[in-house]
Amino acid sequence: MHDTFELEGFHYETGEYITVKIKGSLIERITSAGKKPEKDAIVFIAPGLIDNQTNGYYGIDFQDEIFSVERMRIAAKAIWRDGVTTFVPTLVTRSREDLLRNFRVLASVYNDDFLMGSVPGFHLEGPYISPVEGFYGCHLYSAIRKPSWDEFMEFQEAAGGKIIIITIAPELDGAAEFIKKCSEKRVIVSIGHTNASTQQIYHAVECGARLSTHLGNGCANTINRHRNPLWPQLANDRLTPSVIADGFHLLPEELTVFFKAKGEDNIIITSDVTHLAGMPAGEYNYMGSLVIKNEAGLIFNTERNVLAGASAPLKKGITTLMNFTGCTLRQAVNLATKNVARVLGFNDRGVLEEGKRADIILFTTDENNTVNILETWVAGKRVYPEN
Numbered sequence: 001m002h003d004t005f006e007l008e009g010f011h012y013e014t015g016e017y018i019t020v021k022i023k024g025s026l027i028e029r030i031t032s033a034g035k036k037p038e039k040d041a042i043v044f045i046a047p048g049l050i051d052n053q054t055n056g057y058y059g060i061d062f063q064d065e066i067f068s069v070e071r072m073r074i075a076a077k078a079i080w081r082d083g084v085t086t087f088v089p090t091l092v093t094r095s096r097e098d099l100l101r102n103f104r105v106l107a108s109v110y111n112d113d114f115l116m117g118s119v120p121g122f123h124l125e126g127p128y129i130s131p132v133e134g135f136y137g138c139h140l141y142s143a144i145r146k147p148s149w150d151e152f153m154e155f156q157e158a159a160g161g162k163i164i165i166i167t168i169a170p171e172l173d174g175a176a177e178f179i180k181k182c183s184e185k186r187v188i189v190s191i192g193h194t195n196a197s198t199q200q201i202y203h204a205v206e207c208g209a210r211l212s213t214h215l216g217n218g219c220a221n222t223i224n225r226h227r228n229p230l231w232p233q234l235a236n237d238r239l240t241p242s243v244i245a246d247g248f249h250l251l252p253e254e255l256t257v258f259f260k261a262k263g264e265d266n267i268i269i270t271s272d273v274t275h276l277a278g279m280p281a282g283e284y285n286y287m288g289s290l291v292i293k294n295e296a297g298l299i300f301n302t303e304r305n306v307l308a309g310a311s312a313p314l315k316k317g318i319t320t321l322m323n324f325t326g327c328t329l330r331q332a333v334n335l336a337t338k339n340v341a342r343v344l345g346f347n348d349r350g351v352l353e354e355g356k357r358a359d360i361i362l363f364t365t366d367e368n369n370t371v372n373i374l375e376t377w378v379a380g381k382r383v384y385p386e387n
């Protein structure tokens with residue numbers, strides 16, 4: 001026996017008032033609903049949001065020594081509350097031992113029934129990134145190194161084979177060969193924290209690189225106006241950039257240009273949140289440095305004059321994209337659902353369609369385009385509010 005449920009709302013793309021019938025973990029049928037509600041606020045229905053870069057949440061750092069499956073469950077509940085139904089836990093530049101330890105935990109997370117498939121794999125951002133000041137951002141400098149396929153295979157084994165994305169700087173020795181091998185093994189290669197030349201970036205694309213990690217960030221403040229890593233990544237249609245649209249990491253004009261250059265189908269929103277997401281303003285220790293989180297959610301490393309990760313939930317990216325670029329709700333939501341599912345190859349989710357996973361959000365918006373999540377469903381089960 002499968003549970004069946006019916007959800008109603010205005011389709012976020014078409015504006016039609018629809019009924020989505022859920023059976024078990026899947027969307028069974030989508031039909032036009034009879035009469036629309038008259039006075040209530042407009043409730044939209046959309047696929048659950050998908051985040052390809054989540055470093056932690058609600059005080060829980062996926063990189064931490066004390067990270068565990070139990071702690072991931074706590075983080076997941078907070079993530080679901082913010083409308084994200086699929087997320088890719090991300091580990092960043094650390095020692096071999098630290099990465100192996102936490103990938104082993106993540107391998108158990110992948111198989112945890114409580115998460116109901118919310119974690120389809122993991123993202124390794126680093127440690128094979130630029131060692132040049134400004135480009136490595138707030139990564140641990142002492143742990144940055146050249147690509148090693150043997151080491152990566154050890155990580156992959158610890159992770160149960162579920163590292164699905166790696167962010168790498170293509171200018172490093174051996175990077176091209178490494179990218180080719182990743183592509184053969186169906187690991188998605190994302191270009192990031194890089195000071196590569198145009199030629200190196202285009203060659204990385206030839207070798208199989210398909211994403212650009214948080215384009216416009218992980219980049220030095222002083223770059224050559226002609227020859228810098230941004231133009232070739234923007235110019236190459238085969239690269240889909242992720243953007244941190246929290247309102248701090250990119251200026252309105254940058255986000256607008258990225259959106260226009262790539263087009264609405266070829267760009268995704270990422271949160272890149274640290275464990276300080278969902279935590280109050282204050283001073284924190286982050287990767288061995290003192291960082292300050294202000295009231296607006298900006299996290300800054302004052303010693304090194306760099307942003308130290310983000311803390312805004314992915315839904316804020318929808319708001320920011322609409323406000324900065326003037327795009328529609330349909331377009332903005334697709335950057336956090338449909339587009340992400342397509343580039344990451346998640347064929348079972350990311351769209352409101354019969355036969356897909358019933359990963360669904362119900363939400364309202366206000367005059368500032370703030371997204372207010374009313375309900376979150378994961379694989380046919382309501383996870384927010386909790387039953």
Ligand SMILES: [Zn+2]
Nearest residue numbers: 125137214218
């Ligand atoms: Zn980064």
